Amino acid sequence: MRIEPVGESGCMLYLGEQIEPAVCARVCCAAELIRRRLAPYITDLVPSYASIFISLDLSRGGVMAFCALLRDALHDLDSVASESLVSGDVMSVGVYYGPEVAPDMDEVMQLAGLSSEEVIALHCGQEYLVYAIGFSPGFCFMGNTDARLKVPRKASPRTRVPAGSVALADRQTAVYPCVSPGGWQIIGRTAVDMLALCQRSESPLQVGSRLRFEPVSLECFVQAGGRV
Amino acid sequence: MTFEVIKPGFLTLLQDYGRYGMQHLGMATGGPLDEHAFLWANRLLDNHYNCAALEITLGPVRLRALQAVQIAIAGADFAARINQQPIEPWRSYWIEAGDELSFAAARCGVRAYLAVGGGFEAKLQHGSCATVMRERCGGLQGDGRRLEAGDRLECRPASPGQTQQVPPRYVPDYGAPLRLRLLPSYQYDQFDAAQVRRFFSSDYQVSPHSDRMGYRLSGPEIRASLDGIISEGIAYGAVQVPGDGQPIVLLRDRQTIGGYPKIGCVASLDAAQLAQRGPGAVIRFTPGDFAEVETERLDFNRFFGIGVSRR
Numbered sequence: 230m231r232i233e234p235v236g237e238s239g240c241m242l243y244l245g246e247q248i249e250p251a252v253c254a255r256v257c258c259a260a261e262l263i264r265r266r267l268a269p270y271i272t273d274l275v276p277s278y279a280s281i282f283i284s285l286d287l288s289r290g291g292v293m294a295f296c297a298l299l300r301d302a303l304h305d306l307d308s309v310a311s312e313s314l315v316s317g318d319v320m321s322v323g324v325y326y327g328p329e330v331a332p333d334m335d336e337v338m339q340l341a342g343l344s345s346e347e348v349i350a351l352h353c354g355q356e357y358l359v360y361a362i363g364f365s366p367g368f369c370f371m372g373n374t375d376a377r378l379k380v381p382r383k384a385s386p387r388t389r390v391p392a393g394s395v396a397l398a399d400r401q402t403a404v405y406p407c408v409s410p411g412g413w414q415i416i417g418r419t420a421v422d423m424l425a426l427c428q429r430s431e432s433p434l435q436v437g438s439r440l441r442f443e444p445v446s447l448e449c450f451v452q453a454g455g456r457v
Numbered sequence: 458m459t460f461e462v463i464k465p466g467f468l469t470l471l472q473d474y475g476r477y478g479m480q481h482l483g484m485a486t487g488g489p490l491d492e493h494a495f496l497w498a499n500r501l502l503d504n505h506y507n508c509a510a511l512e513i514t515l516g517p518v519r520l521r522a523l524q525a526v527q528i529a530i531a532g533a534d535f536a537a538r539i540n541q542q543p544i545e546p547w548r549s550y551w552i553e554a555g556d557e558l559s560f561a562a563a564r565c566g567v568r569a570y571l572a573v574g575g576g577f578e579a580k581l582q583h584g585s586c587a588t589v590m591r592e593r594c595g596g597l598q599g600d601g602r603r604l605e606a607g608d609r610l611e612c613r614p615a616s617p618g619q620t621q622q623v624p625p626r627y628v629p630d631y632g633a634p635l636r637l638r639l640l641p642s643y644q645y646d647q648f649d650a651a652q653v654r655r656f657f658s659s660d661y662q663v664s665p666h667s668d669r670m671g672y673r674l675s676g677p678e679i680r681a682s683l684d685g686i687i688s689e690g691i692a693y694g695a696v697q698v699p700g701d702g703q704p705i706v707l708l709r710d711r712q713t714i715g716g717y718p719k720i721g722c723v724a725s726l727d728a729a730q731l732a733q734r735g736p737g738a739v740i741r742f743t744p745g746d747f748a749e750v751e752t753e754r755l756d757f758n759r760f761f762g763i764g765v766s767r768r
Contacts, residue, residue, distance in 0.1 A: 235642040236722030237751045239692045248687060273480040275690030277714050282690020284480070288764035291751045361688055363483040363714030366592050370688070407593075427482045428583075435481070 230306065232299055234292040238285050242299065245279040248372065252279050253358055257437035258309050266302040270295055276436040277361040278370075319356055319439045322404070322421050324395050325450035329457045330418035333383070337397060337414050340380045348416060349444055351375045352395075357402060359438045367406035367424030369434060374400045386412030393418045393455065395442065402442075420455030458523040459573055462608040466518035466560065469604040471577060471596050473509040474763070476585035480690070480713045487587030487595055488709050490669055490732035491568050492725075493629070494532030496761045498572035501529035501549040501621045506761050508576025508613075509586050511604070513569045515735075516560040522552045523609075527574040527617060533566025533631065533733060547623040566631035566733040575615030589710050591670070631733040637706070638727050638745030639696065643719035647681040648698075655679055656720065657742055661704065665736040669710040671697070672731055674740070678702025681718035688716040694723040696742075706731060724750040726757060 231243040244259060245252030260276045263283065273284035285295055326349050328334065334345055341348065357371035364370075374397060382398045387410060390396075394405040396413035405411055406424040419442075426434045434440075447457070462469075472495065475488025489495030489512055499508050516535040529549040530537055537544050537560045539552055546569060552558060560569060579586035580599045588594075593601035597608055639657075648656070661676035679702050690713060691697070697705045697717045706723055723731070724745050731740065758764070 233642060234640075234747065236640055236692045236694050236725060237747070237754045238725060241643070241689065246687075272477040273486075275480045275713055277689045278687045280687070280689045282480075282692060282714075284477075284692070286764070287755055287758045291755055293747070293751065361714055362481060363688070363690075364712060366483045366594075368483055424482075 230303065232296050234296060235282070237292055238287055240283050240285075240292055240296055240299070242281045242283065243279065244281070248278050248360060250358055253360055253437055255306065256281060259303055259306055260436070262303060262306065262309065263299070267298060270298065275363070277363070317438060318433070319441055320433050321441055321443050322419050323445035323449060323453060324353075324417040324419050324442045325445055325447055325455060326417040327447055327457070330391075330394070331416045333396075333414035334416050337378075337380050337416055341377055343377065348378065351378050352397075352402065352416065353442045353444055356439050356441050359434065359436055359440065362427065362434075362436060365405075365407060365409050367427040367434075368403060369423065369427075370401055370403055371440060372401040374402050376400065380414050382412040383414060386410055390415065391418065393420060395419055418450070418455060418457075420450055420453035458609050459526050459577070459612040460520040460522055460558075460610040462604050462606055462610070463521055463557070464517065464519040465604040465606055465608070466513055466516055468514040469518055470512045470588040470590075471509055471579055471604070472512045472587050473576075473585055474507040474587075475709065476583050476587050476589075476595065479583050483713050484583070484592060484594065485589050485710045485713065486693075487585070487589040489570065490709055491532055491570070491729045493729045494568070494733075495570045497547065497623050497627065498529045498531040498570040499576070500761065501531070501623065502527055502572055502574045502615070503618050504572060504574065504576050504615070506763050508572065509579055510570050510572035510577065513560055513571060515563050515567060516569075517562060518560040520558045520610075522554055522556045522558065524554050526552055526612060527615070527620070528552055528558070529572045529621075531570050531572075531623065533569040534564045535560035535562065535569050536564055537561075537569070547628050549620045549622075551620065563735070567735045568732060573612040574617065575613035578611040578613050591710060629730060629733070631730070635727075635730055635734060635738070635740045636743045637731060637740055638724040638750060639721045639742045640724065640745045640747055640750060641721045643695065643721060644681055644683065644686060645721050647683050647718055648679060648720055649682065652679045652681075656704075657744060660739050660741060663734050663736050663738045663740065664703075667736065669708060671708055671711055672706045674704045674706070676703070679704070679720070681720075683718050685716045686718055688714045691715050691719070692722050694725050694728040695719045696721055696723060708732065725754060
């Protein structure tokens with residue numbers, strides 16, 4: 230564990246060097262402990278793959294003093310961290326993989342040397358962990374995808390990716406919650422409003438949540454509010 | 458109703474002190490790019506520090522008062538007038554129903570703040586009306602849009618006070634050379650001695666591609682020994698160095714996480730001064746002392762009463 234002030238009103242807590250479930254568990258657990266034990270001192274907590282950025286309410290004192298408090302508050306992190314991540318349901322997100330909403334499916338098939346059926350089966354064939362949320366509101370970085378689905382980002386990012394687009398990049402997958410520019414490879418679309426889910430209290434979508442994708446027909450997609 | 462917008466200017470945004478507690482969902486805080494000027498505008502009216510004000514970028518704006526109200530302006534000098542009468546920034550004024558308040562072109566600085574007694578009224582989203590256009594969040598209608606002609610601005614009731622003026626020693630000169638104190642942090646150690654020397658000894662120019670997300674600077678390239686890092690949370694004032702070696706100082710509307718190396722963070726009060734520099738302005742970085750910057754910041758927060766109770 231490494232605690233370092235960054236700027237005069239925040240600090241970084243580093244909890245690992247790799248993108249892997251065990252590090253994600255430590256991140257979730259540390260975030261929970263900080264929220265429980267140090268809430269009055271913080272204005273924002275940004276957990277990511279292997280670290281947490283903590284932004285401070287300076288009416289309680291400065292960052293130097295906070296770093297010492299943080300070290301104390303996390304003294305039992307390792308004994309608690311091993312228990313986390315097992316709890317919580319796996320959320321299921323329906324995806325329509327039809328060609329009209331999957332502009333990059335052909336490119337992915339070519340890059341991966343797979344048929345569209347195989348791409349879909351691999352994408353839906355496992356659980357994903359939410360490692361980080363950011364880039365834009367509600368954008369969840371999920372991984373790791375099957376090694377056979379590892380594809381680079383597009384050489385030239387799109388200026389406008391439709392909301393709900395389901396995409397791949399490296400060994401990660403994500404849903405674009407809102408219309409935005411983006412360079413990931415788009416292979417389908419969901420009707421699920423990821424941002425609204427994120428913003429719910431007791432949200433089923435936060436760093437450390439588990440999720441899987443499920444192929445749905447055009448009818449189901451449209452019925453759920455999806456638009457092609 | 459306090460004001461009707463006749464001419465909205467290039468970019469006029471409603472901002473309170475910012476939206477806190479939502480960055481874990483990827484939402485930016487928003488808030489005033491120059492908090493020094495914003496906070497003084499509210500203080501001149503004895504407003505709470507979090508009262509919503511207008512951030513006017515580069516003028517030219519015209520507003521018609523629909524009722525008598527006390528106003529304060531601070532920050533950039535846009536040759537403001539009440540009717541035909543020139544007025545100075547860093548002061549509060551009384552304005553009567555039917556008066557026209559106008560801001561012309563920028564004479565000095567880039568952003569002016571207009572506050573009203575009691576603060577502007579707007580629907581809160583996640584506890585704030587700070588406008589983040591990219592996220593379509595905040596502002597008058599809650600959809601993140603800038604002010605438009607025909608918009609009507611309401612203010613909260615306030616008891617009238619004396620007109621006040623900011624003591625001259627607190628009024629910055631936005632035309633003066635700016636040195637940004639950098640607090641080494643994040644991936645500082647990934648920049649070797651030669652890169653660090655170049656960074657601290659070179660002039661950088663504010664690029665025209667600067668905005669509320671970040672100020673892009675152009676000057677001698679500096680390189681980290683890493684291309685990228687595992688994406689991590691980004692502090693206000695963080696100095697990101699992407700592959701082209703041109704630093705970007707990240708501000709209120711910054712992305713919450715990112716994977717480019719960062720050489721450290723600019724002292725937040727220096728970042729506020731940076732936000733008053735326009736394209737072409739020359740700045741320099743200088744190594745900052747953590748303890749000194751922290752003390753200064755804590756004093757500043759105490760002075761303006763910035764704290765947990767936000768309304």
